[in-house]
Amino acid sequence: MKVSQLFTKTTKNPPAHETARNAQLLIQAGFIHKEMAGVYAFLPLGLKVIEKIKTIVREEMNAVGGQELIMTNLQPREKWEVTTRWNDDVVDVWFKTKLKDETEIGLAWSHEEPIIEMMKPFISSYKDLPVNVYQFQTKLRNELRSKSGIMRGREFLMKDMYTAAIDAEQHDKLYNEIMDAYTRVFARLGLGDDTYVTFASGGSFTKFSHEFQTVCETGEDTIYLHKKKNIAINEEVLDDESLQKLGISRDELEEVKSSEVGNIFNFGTEKSEQMDFTFTNENGEKQFIHLGSYGIGISRVMGVIAEKFADEKGLIWPANIAPATVYLARLSEDSTVVKTTDKLYDDMRKRGIDVLYDDRDVRAGQKFADADLMGIPYRVVVSEKTCQSGQHELKGRTESESQMLDNDGILEYLAPIGS
Amino acid sequence: MKVSQLFTKTTKNPPAHETARNAQLLIQAGFIHKEMAGVYAFLPLGLKVIEKIKTIVREEMNAVGGQELIMTNLQPREKWEVTTRWNDDVVDVWFKTKLKDETEIGLAWSHEEPIIEMMKPFISSYKDLPVNVYQFQTKLRNELRSKSGIMRGREFLMKDMYTAAIDAEQHDKLYNEIMDAYTRVFARLGLGDDTYVTFASGGSFTKFSHEFQTVCETGEDTIYLHKKKNIAINEEVLDDESLQKLGISRDELEEVKSSEVGNIFNFGTEKSEQMDFTFTNENGEKQFIHLGSYGIGISRVMGVIAEKFADEKGLIWPANIAPATVYLARLSEDSTVVKTTDKLYDDMRKRGIDVLYDDRDVRAGQKFADADLMGIPYRVVVSEKTCQSGQHELKGRTESESQMLDNDGILEYLAPIGS
DSSP states (O other): OBGGGOOOOOOSSOOTTOOOHHHHHHHHTTSEEEEETTEEEEOHHHHHHHHHHHHHHHHHHHHTTOEEOBOOSEEEHHHHHTTTTTSTTTOTTOEEEEOTTOOEEEEOSOOHHHHHHHHGGGOOBGGGOOEEEEEEEEEEOOOSOOOSGGGSOSEEEEEEEEEEESSHHHHHHHHHHHHHHHHHHHHHTTOGGGEEEEEEEOTTTOSEEEEEEEEOTTOSEEEEEETTTTEEEEGGGOSHHHHHHHTOOGGGOEEEEEEEEEEEEEEETHHHHHHTOEEEOTTSOEEEOEEEEEEEEHHHHHHHHHHHHOBTTBOOOOGGGSSOSEEEEEOOOOHHHHHHHHHHHHHHHHTTOOEEEEOOSSOHHHHHHHHHHHTOSEEEEEOHHHHHHTOEEEEETTOSOOEEEOHHHHHHHHGGGOO | OBGGGOOOOOOSSOOTTOOOHHHHHHHHTTSEEEEETTEEEEOHHHHHHHHHHHHHHHHHHHHTTOEEOBOOSEEEHHHHHTTTTTSTTTOTTOEEEEOTTOOEEEEOSOOHHHHHHHHGGGOOBGGGOOEEEEEEEEEEOOOSOOOSGGGSOSEEEEEEEEEEESSHHHHHHHHHHHHHHHHHHHHHTTOGGGEEEEEEEOTTTOSEEEEEEEEOTTOSEEEEEETTTTEEEEGGGOSHHHHHHHTOOGGGOEEEEEEEEEEEEEEETHHHHHHTOEEEOTTSOEEEOEEEEEEEEHHHHHHHHHHHHOBTTBOOOOGGGSSOSEEEEEOOOOHHHHHHHHHHHHHHHHTTOOEEEEOOSSOHHHHHHHHHHHTOSEEEEEOHHHHHHTOEEEEETTOSOOEEEOHHHHHHHHGGGOO
16 A cells, blocks of 8 residues: 555654553544544554454464354343343443333443343254354443553443353363464464463453463553463462362462453353253253353553563554554655656565565655654655665564665565564 | 255245335345344344345455454444534434433444544544544434335444545545445445446535445435446435536436435545544644545345345345355155265365255255245255256256256366355
8 A cells, every 4th residue: 555545653652641641642543543542443444454463363363173153232131131241230330221122231341141032042952062153343441541552442342152062061161272373363463472371360150260461561460470380360269279170389480560461260150050051962961062262462462562562662563463564755856766666565465575665755764763653564665765775675564774686686575474 | 054954934924014025035035034114133044144245244344454343333422512413413324322320321223423432532643544434333213204224224334444545645545545445345246237426425525425226126325327428326416506516417417216225425634633543743833634434234235135135025135145056956855866966065165166055855846946935046956856867957046948967067167266
């Protein structure tokens, strides 16, 4: 895409109304737009990042047999009353509204109950199990405060997966496969080294649930790292019993701030008992179904990456989720330079290189500043000088040194990095 | 995908709670799930249709310079008060809810006002125009009744595009390009022959707006066709003045039921005057921006196609939006038949043919009935007999005669039809 055609613009200064660094940078770079506190629209460059994150997550969820579907925002009261979760004292983040006939309905803050109700007509026998479904869906949560930008919104995008299994064994197999898929997701998102499987409160059925927590100074959670074992404990379960269970001692732990980018929850048969979700086993007996739920905060992950990797110049995206792989900056309106850069742009696109072409007639400093602020992984500069030498300048976003390469060299370098 | 792995199942009889034919069939075939009246989840096969429709629409919107983004469901009151449209007497389909501090907020039934507010910081000069943005977004509308399945939901998916232009001339150019893009969309969706550009009420700025109406017995609109001129008039503007303006006489018109699958609206400067949306022209003078809005009801289109093309056996999808191009039915558990069909399945996938492989151990009649109910464009049958002859049976969904082809012949036939 050409920058001259992009309708968004960067701004030099952060917006006055934002305190969260991720939102400040993403607004400055033209990636998001604030509708109200905790509610953000995703503009073209921001939507590209979201879609690339979704693609990675989708590939890994499909690889473990997930079937994609999409549930609804509007929720009937009855489905949630069965589990007492319609009650605002039990769930304090409901947005509720009314039909014309005054029937109260809810706006989905989660989809656990509706997913189970949806599955019921399709599952009757052990032969119908296991089932593994997921969606990318907007969640609406009436948070009291919302000051963390897209790291904790009132409206946000989540990938939520649900499994139904005949017993604990079948459940555990799915659970472990999905744990592995999550590990692959965070590695591909560039968060692998700083994301820890974290033991957190497990509800009534199981001692622990597993959270995926990414170390992040501005995160809202506090976790205790055991770097040697590559695990962490959420402060909510940090007690002697838990430490003993995990075979670690308190003085081996390091306290850090973090953000919960994913979680995995084993319901056992608790929810299926509440909702009467059963199957018939091989002996013709009715049994309750083992359920699991598995979330990844898609827009939160984007916020964490924005916040975590940024430097004083702006955003820094890992190459596989950047809105473009390369920022092609043309520093002159001279016809030879224009022709050369146009050709390089076309060649890049032919090679499948995702390129943002700054064809504007503005000064070089602004082009460099925009490339840095937007966090595009590579920058290629074409000027009168580089056209004379036949070698243009290529520089990584976080590198201080650039290298000079001819057209073919640039294409060879960038093509494997991705589209 | 293999049918044995698909968690949804077909049902023989239509659901008792549905009167709309599209919803009956889509529920029977396992494409959608009803959450409540006018609110439907899209299950894997249904989501595939939605995504294929979106892909066609996205390609055509990008081709006319549209930049994709995504706005929000939650809406602050202030943005809508400016145009009086927060008022429930002006807009009677609002769902409204409240933040914890009792601030009333709305749920987006449209995105016109927020899109304009979002654009403001990016547009100041004539050099910033024109702008053309669009999104695929869920709309929530508090309809009094909702009995038309996914043809008119309380929650539905829409593609909405918005243009901003310096003057009527620049606006008209965009408007006509988008009109042409819409015509291409409906042609590609298989609705070209039955979709009419329809003159409807234009609001205060312009005499007419343009609707795209698809002839459909169960549609909620009534239009008057002029087949020779390939246009139609909505009953709301069918008066002598309109007829004269369009140069047609009343007795040339044919009354039909239809469904509004798209609309195109010229706001002129009415909305930008209300919302103070201006740019500075070449002479340094402030001027109001010309705005247009352009909708396509994505889930409605799916409903219209479901309803319109169905026969007594079930759904009939045009090949380019079908959840699969071919239904591969294996009629035996014999090892040769299994091996042959497995290989054909792999070969189809290698050739990029989107295939649904019925590998279940159920009787042939059920496989044929499911293939027909789901509306898959082609069916290939592999049995002991066809394995002996080396030629399998290929039949189009609406054809009565089948043809016998060997593996290569089947692949050659289906590969160009698409993935």
